[in-house]
Amino acid sequence: MHNALAEKFGIKYPIFAFTPSEHVAAAVSRAGGLGVLGCVRFNDPEELDATLNWMDENTDGKPYGVDVVMPAKVPTEGTAVDLDKLIPAEHRAFVNRTLDELGVPPLSDDVEHATGVLGWLHSVARAQLDVAFKHRPALIANALGSPPKDIIDEAHSHGVPVAALAGAVAHARSHVENGIDIVIAQGYEAGGHTGEIASMVLVPEIVDAVGDSSTVLAAGGIGSGRQIAAALALGAEGVWMGSYWLTAAEYRLGSAADGTSATQRALLAATSSDTVRSRIYSGKPARLLKTKWTEAWSQPGAPEALPMPLQNLLVAEAHQRIVASENPDVVAMPAGQIVGRMNEIRPVADTMGDLVAEFEATVARLNNLGG
Amino acid sequence: MHNALAEKFGIKYPIFAFTPSEHVAAAVSRAGGLGVLGCVRFNDPEELDATLNWMDENTDGKPYGVDVVMPAKVPTEGTAVDLDKLIPAEHRAFVNRTLDELGVPPLSDDVEHATGVLGWLHSVARAQLDVAFKHRPALIANALGSPPKDIIDEAHSHGVPVAALAGAVAHARSHVENGIDIVIAQGYEAGGHTGEIASMVLVPEIVDAVGDSSTVLAAGGIGSGRQIAAALALGAEGVWMGSYWLTAAEYRLGSAADGTSATQRALLAATSSDTVRSRIYSGKPARLLKTKWTEAWSQPGAPEALPMPLQNLLVAEAHQRIVASENPDVVAMPAGQIVGRMNEIRPVADTMGDLVAEFEATVARLNNLGG
Numbered sequence: 001m002h003n004a005l006a007e008k009f010g011i012k013y014p015i016f017a018f019t020p021s022e023h024v025a026a027a028v029s030r031a032g033g034l035g036v037l038g039c040v041r042f043n044d045p046e047e048l049d050a051t052l053n054w055m056d057e058n059t060d061g062k063p064y065g066v067d068v069v070m071p072a073k074v075p076t077e078g079t080a081v082d083l084d085k086l087i088p089a090e091h092r093a094f095v096n097r098t099l100d101e102l103g104v105p106p107l108s109d110d111v112e113h114a115t116g117v118l119g120w121l122h123s124v125a126r127a128q129l130d131v132a133f134k135h136r137p138a139l140i141a142n143a144l145g146s147p148p149k150d151i152i153d154e155a156h157s158h159g160v161p162v163a164a165l166a167g168a169v170a171h172a173r174s175h176v177e178n179g180i181d182i183v184i185a186q187g188y189e190a191g192g193h194t195g196e197i198a199s200m201v202l203v204p205e206i207v208d209a210v211g212d213s214s215t216v217l218a219a220g221g222i223g224s225g226r227q228i229a230a231a232l233a234l235g236a237e238g239v240w241m242g243s244y245w246l247t248a249a250e251y252r253l254g255s256a257a258d259g260t261s262a263t264q265r266a267l268l269a270a271t272s273s274d275t276v277r278s279r280i281y282s283g284k285p286a287r288l289l290k291t292k293w294t295e296a297w298s299q300p301g302a303p304e305a306l307p308m309p310l311q312n313l314l315v316a317e318a319h320q321r322i323v324a325s326e327n328p329d330v331v332a333m334p335a336g337q338i339v340g341r342m343n344e345i346r347p348v349a350d351t352m353g354d355l356v357a358e359f360e361a362t363v364a365r366l367n368n369l370g371g
Numbered sequence: 372m373h374n375a376l377a378e379k380f381g382i383k384y385p386i387f388a389f390t391p392s393e394h395v396a397a398a399v400s401r402a403g404g405l406g407v408l409g410c411v412r413f414n415d416p417e418e419l420d421a422t423l424n425w426m427d428e429n430t431d432g433k434p435y436g437v438d439v440v441m442p443a444k445v446p447t448e449g450t451a452v453d454l455d456k457l458i459p460a461e462h463r464a465f466v467n468r469t470l471d472e473l474g475v476p477p478l479s480d481d482v483e484h485a486t487g488v489l490g491w492l493h494s495v496a497r498a499q500l501d502v503a504f505k506h507r508p509a510l511i512a513n514a515l516g517s518p519p520k521d522i523i524d525e526a527h528s529h530g531v532p533v534a535a536l537a538g539a540v541a542h543a544r545s546h547v548e549n550g551i552d553i554v555i556a557q558g559y560e561a562g563g564h565t566g567e568i569a570s571m572v573l574v575p576e577i578v579d580a581v582g583d584s585s586t587v588l589a590a591g592g593i594g595s596g597r598q599i600a601a602a603l604a605l606g607a608e609g610v611w612m613g614s615y616w617l618t619a620a621e622y623r624l625g626s627a628a629d630g631t632s633a634t635q636r637a638l639l640a641a642t643s644s645d646t647v648r649s650r651i652y653s654g655k656p657a658r659l660l661k662t663k664w665t666e667a668w669s670q671p672g673a674p675e676a677l678p679m680p681l682q683n684l685l686v687a688e689a690h691q692r693i694v695a696s697e698n699p700d701v702v703a704m705p706a707g708q709i710v711g712r713m714n715e716i717r718p719v720a721d722t723m724g725d726l727v728a729e730f731e732a733t734v735a736r737l738n739n740l741g742g
Contacts, residue, residue, distance in 0.1 A: 001740055002740070003740055168643075168644055169642070169643070169711075187569060187571065188559065188560075188569055189559075189568070189569035189571055189572050196644070197560070197643050197644065197708055198558060198559055198560035198569035198570060198571065198591070198592055198708060199569060199570075199571045200558065200560055200569065200570045200571055200591065200592030200593070200598060200601060200602075201560050201592040201643050201707075201708040201709055201711065201712075202643070204595060204597050204598065204712075205643060205711060205712070220569070220571065221569055221571030221572040222571070224575060226575050226604055226605050226606055227571060227575065227604075227605065229601075229604040229737065230571060230600075230601035230602075230604040230605050231571075231601075232737060232740065233597055233598075233600040233601040233604050233733050233737060234597050234598065234601050235597055271540070272539075272540070272568050272572050272573070272576060273539055273567070273568065336572075337568055337569060337572040338572055340540075340572065340576060341572075341575075341576070362604050363737045363738060363740065366600065366603060366604060366734045366737060366738075367734060367737075367738050369372055369373070369374050369603065369734065
């Protein structure tokens, strides 16, 4: 599976793994892919700095990337307290009523209440990037379109390529004009922020549209070597996998004492039909695991989601309560349709081995049909 | 591209082409694929009989298939006149008002008014199959789930395999239990009746679920050799392509004197973003070209679509008026996201040649990455 792109990054396989977990990201890099740490959860730059120190020390000198989330349209800036004032009372009442109806208890008094994700504010993402450049990122990715030009220029001045997501050809063309090095063609089936065009159509369209101006990774629906072979058949030079790592053994965010979390148990039980594309997580359309929580927002009488960044601030404490309640039926988690193939908690190295072996078997099988 | 499935059908390539046009179906069969004639438009069995006579004489002895549409839940039976009485007046008023607003003129007095599609009534589909078995179909496909058991048995008694669409693993499992020979995994991106799971995820899921019990074709988003290679990488043994043949040079349904139609001009101009999944064509969710007509049905105040078969009877005359108006902005046509790659009117044989050549180039490219 080694190709020119892998060679360029100094990795064995062109498998890029987006994950909010530094443990998973490091394990992917050690196993021959490129682990890309999602930074949006780090409201505190010092916490990110410490985490990247850990990455530097736990990746055996292998490259890794970092991922920020800067929306093209700069969202309303402000502290969490200021922004909180913009949230309508009826939205808060709906959230509290829904949590009560779903049997999600309030937080106990001794727990510090979460402020919500501020990483998609440009000010916070810039602080995250300032920290990142003090380390040795091999890639800066923006999980929403092109970042501002000065960020691209700064990354290039450090010799670091920049990647951006695209859900349509027009986005990809715009990224290339903005100087983006790697376009991640994110299909409809992907978890998190996603558009409406499925990978089978989107990937070759974007490959044809950008030509030699940019490298294309395929994202969405990938969790097996057959799917990697399909993505490369469609013309991508590598794959960007996100959801699939949420059930990695190394993933520990939100875990209880036994090592797994209610979220992981919900992911293991879900089929490919158990996701929904909704604005309730961040304010922009994102594919989430379908649970009683997401269903409540699609009932008659439920309010419309607020714009980014307000929606996540609205539901931040709800997410914290949901995690604490440890109920797999009430989970708030971005996940793609590949969740139907996530049926086991496995170490990253085992998964990587299977992906590569199945890819090679698939290519051999196809080769018997060519010519 | 020749494989065991192609061998079994006596065709060169495992490319199955669904089309309502006998001219396109015959051209595909002559070019080495399997043309599958959509019968749902034939309310009159004698017209179908004459068309299949034409197919018998114009396929150079090559095999072809026929496609009917029998919903699993038997729809309300009745003549067009009886069924018409079940359509609410407010729905009729909305259709007439919308056509007026879109500038679609009434039919001239000398035109015979269409009754609408009755082919999805079981009684009509059975009559179509009675006709088909007098000819030499190599495949009976049902474009909606398993047909009734006696139909499957009759096909098998003629030595004809039966195919059915599946949009989820559960449908595929049920098809296998019902004795279906070929499961067509129809992804979200497909034109016409379709589910919510994209091909990248759906195809390998269905392949794994049915195992050796059935053959799997991939449908949805296929219009290039790269996409055929991707479908086969995902584990399908062949592909089922529908939308892509709507811009074949041989396609003549609804054409004006110059040989093309407003529908074809609309298809040529559309991008992959210009489709919508809606119940307004047949009463069941189907992906259509997005036009001013489909947009009108998603405006506030528009009525909900009626169940099958009433919805198509409701819009039958509207469809006829739309075709007569020859306005590419107001078109009512099932089409998949692959429409973005349909940019030229081309003879079927040229398209087939390109599909095969690009498939072989793709396999050769992948082969350099394997091992």
